[in-house]
Amino acid sequence: MLTRRKFVQLTGVAGGGLVIGIGLLESCEQQKKPPKNPLPNTQNGFGDNNGSAIGEYLQIRPDGQVFINIVKHEMGQGIASGLMAIVAEELDADWDRVHVVYSDPIPGLANWAGGSTSTLNEWGIMRSAGALARKLLIQAAAKGWAVDKEDCFTDNNHVHLKDSENKVEYGELVDKIVFDPSESEVTELKDKKQFKLVGKVFSNKIIPDIVLGKHPYALDIRLPEMKYAAIERAPVFGGRLVDFEATEALQLPGVEQVVPIKGFVLDGSSHIRDGVAVIANSTWTAFQARKKLKITWEAGEKSNIVHERFLEEAHQRLREEDGYVAYSKGDVDTYPDAEKTISHTYEFPYQHHACMEPLNATAIFMEDRCEVWTGTQAANYMLGNIEKHLGVPKENIKLHCHPSGGGFGLRYWASHGMEALLVSKAAGGQLVKMVYSREDDIQFDFLNPLEINTHTMGxxxxxxxxxxxxxxxxxxxxxxxxxxxxxxxxxxxxxxxxGFTQMSAWRSVMANAEGFSTECFIDEVAVELGEDPLEFRLGLLPEGTEVQLNHKYPCKIDRIRKALKTVAQKGNWGRPMEEGSGQGIAVYPYMHGNGYAAAIAEVSIESGQVKVDKIFVAIECGLVINPDFVKKQMEGGVIWALSALFYGGTEYDKGKVTRSNFHDNKVLRIHETPEIEVYVCESDEEQPWGVGEIAPPVTYPAVCNAIFAATGKRIRKLPISTV
Incomplete structure (x- = not known):
């Protein structure tokens, strides 16, 4: 419910447009005070179109067009259209007249995206924005008709008068709004049975612009007097720049400056590496000049790490050392009294992000102020690092947040924006566009961590x-x-x-390794006990129960059972398979987003090569905004996991990543992709839950368990090559 305390800004006449801004609700955790003033005319804001003012969430213009501000980072997952649909549903807007605005950071709002939390965090806020606008439009129409507001209703961008043909378009009402702050509470949210858009298949608003090359990726930024930069970074994490010679580089036509960059540790776990930056009249020229630099590096201690020895020591520590307690229930000291124990160890390797759009940022540093154009999953985090490490007050930082061609956790960190600012500062305040090459993007990736897990059951x-x-x-x-x-x-x-380099979030984060290890282990236990893997799981998932997992959401076992039973039925679990083929099953929660999924994989073995023939996935994710978006996220998650399953991991030599591009850091190709069937479970939940990261944790074990069913061989270490 939106109260006056949570209401920030509403203008009845804002240059001829209705603008609604909503302050901090409970699901926004960034700050405790709402902003006193919205941001002024930023590139991605509502702007001055026809004199309209800027609000935080929603603008209706005199021509009836509806513009919705998206504070969550759009990186291909469809969050922009999903959140717009929530507003449009409560507003009864014409979907064809609804448009996205990509928001620059707004104080008091959750300007970050991760953990499959964007929709669940914004659900209540966006509904309130749409419902408040609907309420005000009805009041304006009722006043014009001299009727009670109860005699009016909304539909398809119009307010209608009941029992008549009278209707008025939203755009005609925006200059007739009279706002009374005492009536800012929103209590009349729709019942989900009234939804016309939410829960249905509707278009993804950004697809046409992507197809036509109009989607405003940061990589496509072109600004007057902008130069281009490429950085030659220390090849080993923690290495230091000793000296460099740039004579040959500076002789190339178009090269303007070569400047050193001093690395340092940012807040959290991200780092800037030492480097040498080339500034030129094009990215290509900067890349070519970079090759001609003669640089002396001090490699540092990470250059001494040998992968095989590092793994041996990790396994030894796992056997011999005690760790810190992450979760505990009951008393495991009864373990020595167990009559039988089963124990197995699983290894999940380092993984690259390999986003289609490499890291990039455009920036200008001007002593006490600066401006950055980039794609970021955590705008406030980047702002905080700029303020702390470059000494620019937040109020003097303009950060323009653009959608990205993939993020997967990598764009949570501030390093790319900071690097561009450091280059600009070193170049005397030159406006520069800093771009990673594909090789840079892979070699200097913040990797998903290596994780080794031992499960023991008594x-x-x-x-x-x-x-x-x-x-x-x-x-x-x-x-x-x-x-x-x-x-x-x-x-x-x-x-x-x-280990040897910088680590980071990676789609599904630690749930990748733990979903893989847990569900492979449970499968092994079931087989060793002579039980059916499905029935064994169901027997350990009592109906009507909840499990507290040191998370704010309890794990509802009925929801996870629903996903498991749905996939078993749809995937025809236990059906006879041909020789050399097998089925595997897995189920897992993703508690950050409070979603649950189960999968069945069907595989066949040809000359020792694994072929994944089909994947069935069922998801219980609460109230669904768009089932097609859910299916696409699940399909993408399956493909993401299969890429890691067969081609993942990374190699390094003397502290340096040896992979460099898609030829040796492969992703699944179309001809390798199996048929994928996705089933979205009916849910009694009253709100949507997370979707984007639940498919990978069930895909790895489902495939590995299917390989066992086909071959009798257990997979306990990824990636898979032959069996």
């Missing part, structure tokens, strides 16, 4: 009584420990490793 009288997870994780994050099965004594602990 039994008495045939029943599991203890379950222990011990993980070793490289340099970033922590165990999810989403141990959902009904075992009375559960314990999870983590040992921290320090």
């Amino acid at each position: 039994f008495k009288e045939g029943d599991p009584v203890t379950w222990q997870l011990k993980g070793a994780l490289d340099n970033w994050g922590g165990l999810c420990a989403w141990m959902i099965y009904d075992v009375p004594n559960v314990h999870a602990e983590l040992i921290g490793l320090k």
Whole structure:
């Protein structure tokens, strides 16, 4: 419910347009005070079109066009259209007349995207914005007709008078709004049975612009007097610039400056590497000149790390050391009394992001102020780092947030924006566009961490009584420990490793390794006990129960059972398979977004090569905004996981990543992609939950368990090559 305390700005006549801004609601966790003034005329704001003012969320113009400000980062997942639809539903707007505005950071709002939380966090806010606008439009129409507002209703961008043919278009009402702050509460939200748009298949608003090359990616920025920059970075993480010679580089036509960049640690876990930047009249020229630099590096201690020895030491530490407790239930000290134990270890490798749009940022540094154009999943985080490390007050920083061609957690960090500003500063305040080459993007990626997990389960009288997870994780994050099965004594602990490079969030984060290890292990336990893997899982998921997993959302077992039973039925679990073929099943929660999924994989083996023939996925994600968007996210998540399953991992030599482009950091191609069937479960939940990261954690184990069913061989280490 929107109250006066949470209401920030509403203007009845704003240059001929109705503008609604909504302040901090409970789901926005960034700040505790609403902004006193919205941002002025930023490139991605509502702007001065026909004199309209700027608001935080919603603008209706005199021609009836509706513009909706999206504070969450659009990176191909469809969040812009999903959030716009929530507003449009409550507003009863004509979907064809609804348009996206990509928001620059707004104080008090959650200007970040991650953890599959964007829709669930914005659901209530966006509904309130649409409902408040609908309420005000009805009041204006009722006053004009001299009738009670109860005699009016809205539909398709019009206010209608009941029992008559009278109607008025929204645009005709915006200059007739009279706002009374005492009536700013929104109590009349629609019942979900009234939804006309939400829950249906509707168009993705950004697709036409993507197809036509009009989508405003930061990579496409062109500004007057802009120069182009490429950075030659320290090849080893933690390495230092000793000296450089740029004579040959400066002789190339179009090269204007060559400047050193001093690295440092940003807030959190991200870093800027030492480097040498070339500034030129084109990105291509900067790339070519960079090759002619003669640089002396001090490699640093990370150059001494040998991958095989690092893995051996990690496994040894996992066997011998105690870690910090991530989750505990009951008393695992009963473990020595178990009559039978089953224990297995699983290894999930480093992974690259490999976004289609490489990292880039355009920036200008002007002593006490600066301006940046880039794609970022965490605008406030970038603003904070700029203020702290470059000494520019936040009020003097303009950050223009553009949609991205992929993010997957990499664009959460501030390094690319900071690098562009450092180059601009070193170049005397030159406006520069800094672009990573594809090779830069892979070699200097902030990798998904290596994770090694050992699961041990103890039994008495045939029943599991203890379950222990011990993980070793490289340099970033922590165990999810989403141990959902009904075992009375559960314990999870983590040992921290320090590997060769920078680590980062990666789509599904730690749930990748833990979904893989947990569901492969549960499958192994079922088989060793002589039980059907589906029935064994259902037997450890009691109906009507919830599990507290050190997370703000309880894991609702009925929801996870629904996903599991749905995929079993749709995938025809247990059907006879031809020799050399097999089925595998898996189920897992993604508690950051409170979504649940289950998968069945069907594989066949040809000359030792694994072929994934078909994937069935069921998801329980609460109230669905657009089932087609959900299916696309699940399909993309499956393909994401299969790429990692077969081609993932990375190699490094003396601290340097050896992969460089898509030829050696492969992703799944169209001809390798299996048929994917997605089933969206009916849900009793009253709101939407997360979707974007739940498919990968069930895809890895489903495929690996299917390989076992086909070959009798267990997969406990990724990537898979031959079996």
